[in-house]
Amino acid sequence: MSEIFVIEEYAVALLLIATLVGIVARRSRMPYTVGLVIVGAALAILYQPFHIEVEPELILGIFVPPLIFEAAFHLPIKELRRNITSILALAIVGVLLTTFLVGGIVHLGSGMDITSAIVFGSIIAATDPVAVIALFGSLGVPKRLQVLLEGESLLNDGTAIVVFNIAVTAAVTGSFDLREGIGEFIFSAGMGLGIGLVLGLVASFIISKVDDYLIETAITFVLAYGAFILAEMIHVSGVLAVVAAGLVNGNIGPRGMSSTTRIVVYNFWDFMSFLANSFVFLMIGLVVDLPLLVDNWRATLWGILAALLSRLIVIYGLFPRSKTLPFRWKHILFWGGLRGAISLALVLGLTTKIGREVSGQLQAMVFGLVVFTLLVQGTSMNWLVKRTGIIHRREERDEYDLRRARASTTRAAYDHLKKIHKEGMISKHVWDIITKTVESYSDELTKSLQEILKQHPNVEAEELDSAWREFLQYQRLALAELLADRGITEDVFNQLSSRIDNQLASSEIAWDSAEKMDRNLWQLGARRTDLRSDSD
Amino acid sequence: MSEIFVIEEYAVALLLIATLVGIVARRSRMPYTVGLVIVGAALAILYQPFHIEVEPELILGIFVPPLIFEAAFHLPIKELRRNITSILALAIVGVLLTTFLVGGIVHLGSGMDITSAIVFGSIIAATDPVAVIALFGSLGVPKRLQVLLEGESLLNDGTAIVVFNIAVTAAVTGSFDLREGIGEFIFSAGMGLGIGLVLGLVASFIISKVDDYLIETAITFVLAYGAFILAEMIHVSGVLAVVAAGLVNGNIGPRGMSSTTRIVVYNFWDFMSFLANSFVFLMIGLVVDLPLLVDNWRATLWGILAALLSRLIVIYGLFPRSKTLPFRWKHILFWGGLRGAISLALVLGLTTKIGREVSGQLQAMVFGLVVFTLLVQGTSMNWLVKRTGIIHRREERDEYDLRRARASTTRAAYDHLKKIHKEGMISKHVWDIITKTVESYSDELTKSLQEILKQHPNVEAEELDSAWREFLQYQRLALAELLADRGITEDVFNQLSSRIDNQLASSEIAWDSAEKMDRNLWQLGARRTDLRSDSD
Incomplete structure (x- = not known):
């Protein structure tokens, strides 16, 4: 048995477990990610071979890029720009404030030395609201609030990692130069964003020149991982490179894609981020070390308290009387500040950098916080959203x-x-x-x-719209089946499917008349004229 | 830098190269796979770090399952069943014949010892027409011919691997028990198919109970790799397990899927097989060892000659006067017998099993043959298809x-x-x-x-013709089922089936009138008269 097989077996087994968790979670209306963490932890405790040592590079290098790329790819740049001040405030000032506030509180409360406490602060400065974003979509939370929370999380992942690296260096060398720190921060973040921007533009350009959905999907794949690898190779922020690449490619790239390609690319990244999330949250559960958590319960509690307090101060303090940020939204932003994959990856990579003892304690604290935010904040979000009354279902x-x-x-x-x-x-x-x-x-x-x-004509319009979409999707499917059965050639398939996809991508509905259906869908009239003129 | 990063960098770099090759291939109308092999070989020669040692497990365990699963998933089981006799003849008798014919020719021609020559025969017994299948689709080659070539390749991958394992054991131990060999063949192939069948049914059942396209896609993913892993764990044919799983899941599974899920699953496997193909053919190029090829040029030429000759004998000899297999189709089947990933994976895994010297020679021969079939047969297929006139597209x-x-x-x-x-x-x-x-x-x-x-009356005529053929073939099938269910005696079956076969062989269509149908098909009138005269 080669090593490759062992890894493959393990990965397939994990995915099988994740699938079963997903099925049960849907039935029991429990958040999927929460279920994964619980099942992962149970497996690690009950069945020793499943307890693993996760390499931090595995999470940062393999699973984080698709997660970040997919989120950035789908974030509308217009919305982002409209809220850029708030998002940057949260992602830069917020991360720095959190780092020092959490560091101070943990230092004073648990007696941990100040440099380690600040390292802890930087580790948990990045938020990860993935567990609640899906919920927001299904509840109908205002789009802008979603963009705020997602945009913050995208950008603070990158800034938090940069701050973390500076903090660790300071902790190891015992000295810290503020000016040098700021310079390094700007260089690493700026270069990372720059690399992602350039690669994103190049990829979007190539995509606009090619019309082959497989190749175009492969280009986005190479872009997501390539941006990360290239940035990390020259020691600048890989995560921010992926953010910029995803934003640029997701907002410019699709313009050069046929509708078919768009559907394939969207679905592909949807599935990639589902896979990455499944593995990451299952692993969060699998690496939980119960004895370590028990040994460090006091510090862990202080960590949770510090995280909640600093989030409170950042959210309510940073925008004291904002006109654009309703007071009720702040509750959601505060309680939606979950922690996840990034914090976990950072703390797992610490062992080789600072002593085993301190890193063990920090691991316990981070695991405790991640699991707390998932189990407590994640599961109560549904209730909070309904309670604050920010959604108006008609x-x-x-x-x-x-x-x-x-x-x-x-x-x-x-x-x-x-x-x-x-x-x-x-x-x-x-x-x-x-x-x-x-x-x-x-x-x-x-x-x-x-x-x-x-x-209420709008209700009628909604029903007509969803029937139109259903009609198109079913046609799309019938076409795919015709092709699979070799009933039509690839050429016919491409001609017809691209028209359906164009319709799926547009917002127009064509139930008005047969003429309109024809014009929107098959353009029979035009074709028939062509044939006739041929025979003339 | 962790090892994970190195593998990731390499994989992303390969995919980037593959993408660029894909773009150029589309522009220059060269087959994609051929371009990959050429670029891969050029890279390996020009730039040393790209010359790699590919672990055979990487190809067999990671890339082959998605390739096979996707092909089986899309193969309509009805078509397969209709041609099952020819396909099984090619995949079982054909593989055995090829193994011994190639072994004999190479032994006599190049003087290689007979056991090694037979091992070579088993290595190259599996065909891999992937490089020409896409071409067939776009040219409009008859569906049944495509199914024949694809079905043969799906099933002979599995049987060839089983034969290969038996041949290697015989070569290493120096003894071979025919009865044991047959027993092992049946056990390994049967158990592999059985495992795939059961898992495919289970997966299709779960899919019908869930409605979430991400989870359903993940289930097909777990199925493809899970079937392979499980079968290999108990040392039976993993490839045949994937074939059965894909066939069952692709023909039953989609019934339990929503339209959206079907589109996502189809697209996902499309992309997976594109990825796997890109890596495999690039690697075929990358592992080509030019000095080794030069050193073994005589044996390599004999290998190519033996492969062509044995394919000739199998195709034209196995179906000497078949009514259902037009003579012109045989040219396509003969020339479409390319070799690819499976042969490569098998020969790469040989080094640890038999001596370094023999395995080196066999590698050169297999590489030479694979590259020959791709570059010569693959690129001339377009011409041959048009030349044989099996397609009439107007x-x-x-x-x-x-x-x-x-x-x-x-x-x-x-x-x-x-x-x-x-x-x-x-x-x-x-x-x-x-x-x-x-x-x-x-x-x-x-x-x-x-x-x-x-x-265009000829279009109408064509449709009437194909409906007539469909009508006859379905009757033929119903008849066979009646016989199998003992609904009719063999005598009745023979009488009726010979009439249908006569009709299939003739070019007449009998939709004109009931009288004509009767005269051409059952001759009810004649029979009735017979009966009357009997009772007289």
Whole structure:
């Protein structure tokens, strides 16, 4: 057995476990990431071979780039620019404030020496709201608030790593030059962003020149990892390089892509970040060292307290009377400051740099904090979002869904009775009575549905829109199956699928008339003329 | 720098090169895989650090499973079943014949000892037509011919590996028990297929119970690698396990998937097999050892000659006067017998098993053959296909296919919406709007189809012809099933099947009238008269 097989077996086993956790999490409505951490920890305790030593490079070099790239790729640059002041304040001032506040509190509270405490502060300065972002989407949290939290997390990952490196050097050498520190910070962050920017532009340019969805997807893949590797090679921030590359490529690149390519690229990165997240959170659970946590419970508690307090001060103190940041949003920003993969990767890489004893203590504190934020903050976010009342789901939509459910279940039950009647289990006489009643009731239900649709044209529009999308996606699928069965050639497939994809990408709906459907979808008219003129 | 980073850098660099080759190949209309091999070889010669020692486990364990899984996933089981006799003959008898024929020719020609020559025969018995399959799709080669070549390659990968293991054991121990060899072959192949079948069914069942495209994609991923790992763990054929898993999952699994999931899963495996192919063919180039090739040029030439000769004998000899396999198709099957990843992986794993000297010689021979088939057969396939005249693509036929795909996918999507509407998920009001538009549009599509059929009677004739053939073949299949179920006697089966086969062999179509169908097919009239005269 080669080593490759051992790694492969382990990875496939982990993915199998993650898949099962995912299935159970969906049924039990528990956050997926929380389930992964719990199952990971349980596995590590119950079954020794699963307890692993995770190399920090594995997380930083393999799993973090796709996570960051995917998040940056999907972040609309327009939204980001609109909120850039707040985001930069959080990602730069916030990280520095957190580092020193947490360092001070932990030093005073637990008696840890100040340099180690500051290292701890820098380790946990990066937030990781991935566990709640999916929740935000499904609850309908305002887009701008999501962008704030995601943008902060994207940029503070990079700045926190830079600050961490400076803090560790200071802790090891015992000396710190403020001016040199600032210079290093600016150089590392700026060069990282610059490399990502340039590579992102180059990749987007190449993408615009090629039309092959496999090659284009491969280019984004090379870009995500290439930006990271190149930046790390010249010792500047790889994470920030990936952030810049993802932002540029996600906002410029897709313009040069066909709709098919866009769908493939989006889906690919969606799946990559799902894979990376699954592995990272399972590993967070797997590396939890229970005895170490128990031994350091006091310091761990101080760490959690310090993190919460500093987050409180940063969020409510940094924007004391902001007009653009409603007070209720701040609660979400405060409680949404979870910690995750970056903090874990940083603390795992410490052992070789500072003593084993201190790094062990710091590991316990970071694990404790990460698990706390996930289990406590992550699971209560749903409640908080609903409580703060920042989401307004429209009443008429709820009412419509209610009436539709009533109508469709009535219909289903009626159909079921009809079947029984046909089998002779309900007599003709009784059936006539039932029919009369149910039919007229069913009519009423239908009328009450139409009423809403008439009163609220937007509800009708929404339904037409989702039916149009369903129609297109099903056609797309039928086409793929025709190709798989070799019923059509690749050429025909490409011609037709690119039209459907264009429609999927546009916001127009074409239920108005056959002419419009034709114009939007197949352009039969145009084609027919071509043929006719050929034969002329 | 950790080792992980080194591997990552290398992989990203290779993918970058592959992407660039892909871009150039598209522009210059050169086959992608051929370009990869050439660039890989050039890199290895010009720039020493790129010359690598590829672990055979890397190819067999990491790259082959996705290649095989994707191919099996997309192979329609109905088509496979219809051609199963020819495919099994090629994949089992063909592999055994090739092994011994090549072994004999190389032994006699180059003077290599017979056991090593037979090992060589087993190494190159597996075909790998991936470099020409894409070409077939774009040229419009008959579907059945594609399925034949793809099906052969899928199944002979597995059987060749089993034969190879037996041959190596025989070469090392110096003894060979025929009965034991056959037993081992059946056990390894059967158990491998069985494991894949069971896992494929389990995975398809789970997929039908879950509705989350990320989790479902992850399940197919775990299935592909899990089947391979599990089979290899108990020392049976991992490759055949992946074949069975892919076939089952690709034919049953998608039924339990939503449209979105299907698109994501199809695209994901498309990209995975693109990645695996890119790496494998680049590596074929990178491991080419020029001095070794030069030193063994005579044996290499004999190897190529033996491979061509044995392929000639297998293809033209195995089906001497087959009615279902047109003579012209045999040229394509013969020339389409390229060799690739499997042969390479097998020969790279030899060094530890048999002496360094013999394995070096075998490596040179296999590399030489793989590169020859790719560069010579792969690049001339386009010409051959056009030359044999097995494709008749005319503009009006293309246009007809296009319109038919348009009409049928529109119809399918409309039926899908109708189902949703009946389930009450689309309101009556919205449905009325949709119906009106789609119905009139659908009418137009139908009209545009009829238009072509009227203008081009030959297109109509072709469709009638292919429907007639479909009709006959399905009857043939139903007959075989009746016999298998003991619904008819062998005598009845023989009588009826010979009539159908006669019809299949003739070029006449009998859609004109019931009388003509009767006369051509069952001759009911004649029979009836016979009966009457009997009772007289």
